[in-house]
Amino acid sequence: MSPGPDPTLMNIQFTHSETDAAKLLIVGASTRAAAASALRAGMRPVCVDQFGDQDLHTLARVIPRTSAPNDWLHELAALEPMEWIFTGAVENQSELIAQISAQHTLRGCDPDCLSRVRDPFFLQTLLSDNSIRMSSCLPVEAKPADVENWLLKPLESAAGQGIHFMDEVLVESEPAGDCYLQRYQAGAPLSALFIAFPEAVVLVGVSLQLCGNPSLGAAAFQFCGGVTISPVPDGVRSDLEELGTTVARGCGIQGLFGCDLIGNPEDGEPLWLTEVNPRYTGLTELFELQYRIPLLGWHIKACRSFADPAAEPDAAGELETELERAFREPFQQIAKGILYAQRDRTAPEIRFSGLPDDCYAIPESADLPYPGTFIPQGTPFCSVYGTGKNPRESLQVLARRVNKYQQLLASGELPEEAGDNPHTSPGTVKEPENLFFSRFFSSVPGGLSFLEESPD
DSSP, rough: OOOOOTTTTTTOOOOGGGGGOOOEEEESSSSSSHHHHHHHHEEEEEEEEESHHHHTTSSSSEEEESSSSHHHHHHTTOOOOOOOEEOTTTGGGHHHHHHHHHHHESSSSOHHHHHHTTOOOHHHHTTSSSSSSSSOEEETTTOOOGGGGEEETTTTTOOOTEEGGOOOOOOOOOOOEEEEEEEEOOEEEEEEEEEEEEEEEEEEEEEEEESOGGGHHHHHHEEEEEEOOOOOOHHHHHHHHHHHHHHHHTTOOOOEEHHHHHHHSSSSEEEEEEEEEOSOOTTTHHHHHHHTTHHHHHHHHHHHHHHOTTTTHHHHHHHHHHHHHHHOOOOOOOEEEEEEEEOOEEEEOOOOOOSSSSTOEEEEEEOOOTTTTTEEESSEEEEEEEESSSSSHHHHHHHHHHHHHHHHHHOOOOOOOEETOEEEOOOGGOOOOOOOTTTTTTTSSSSSHHHOOOOO
16 A cells, blocks of 8 residues: 655646646556656646556646545546546446546547457457458367467456466366457567547557566566567558558547557568557557657547547648658657566655656656555556667666666665666667666567577
8 A cells, every 4th residue: 555645745846727738537557657648748637546656646636546436436526527538457447438438528439449449359350351460369168279379368458467378277267258269479579559530540650568578577478568669660561550440440449549469570470469459558658758749649639530520630641740750850769667566565765856847858767656655566666768779779778777676676775877867868878788687578488589689
């Protein structure tokens, strides 16, 4: 349990009542990244958040998200109507989305859309003729002969939790009916980010996902960060654009969404879709920081366009122009790692000097708990960032910083690191040392990815 924020630290950067900017309600497990995106878009975030980290309190008004929804839903009911979005895992709670949308205007996917986009069998049929198809899915009661090549996945999945190889499931335990089987595809876990407008679906960027990395304390398949691969490689752009358009139009998606993929150039089909995240994703902020474009603002424009097509008649074209401008400017790749507690811990004190003047400055760390917060085993401690001229270099910087914060979590003392600036701009990153962790970039425990050097 968190000891709660110190009132003297709250809202030290922003006095929300002093601006006439429109409010945006954000509901999710962790909302800090989306709150920062809202500020970049010129909006005032009001966040329903499970963690209540100290940096979130400098960005937004925070309503604690407790396990009893009625506690915070009652507080939402007292707020004036405003636009709202949801972040991770809320897409699995259609009734909650409908309940909040009765008072506040949803900017994103409604329950009808979610019933399609979160149905793996619907996606499998929808993409049957596409160049990028859905990795094969079977009902949970199916008994494939090659069980070692199939995954058992929850239908209401979130951040890769609860996924297991079929042959690892105990024989005596019957899989729950709210699961399904999906064929395992060997390769690198990727994610493509899109924004769906009425007139077009814009491909924003592609990232390599970090999933199940032991160096970050993550369980097998658990999402724990990623690194940008920008601009989108020419060899996959057209296939990804076709995928995004087919999924968005077939499911009725509005605004931001992400497609999780497995990439393997040696496979006859080098890209497979594994699932769709119909919302602001955990890696959206990396592209915002990299391109210096307020993507959440474009998400809001896109969703408003569906409600009133005359409001933003060529918003998609304007965003594409902005992205083309960004690609002409020098930028570095950005990596993000989510560090999980490997045993029960109490949050140590982390130096937090507030937010930078530049809202696009790339932090060294974020999602910082208040000192004394109880952090159960397997839950996030903080997010850590790294930048470099290519994905490998940015991951090297990330690896060094992850090691630093692991030491902090274990000992309660943050080691001094010469030259480390808590807010690093892309142009000031120093040449990093080659500090790879064993299995740091593996998507499955025991395997090596194409970014990791062989121990031999």
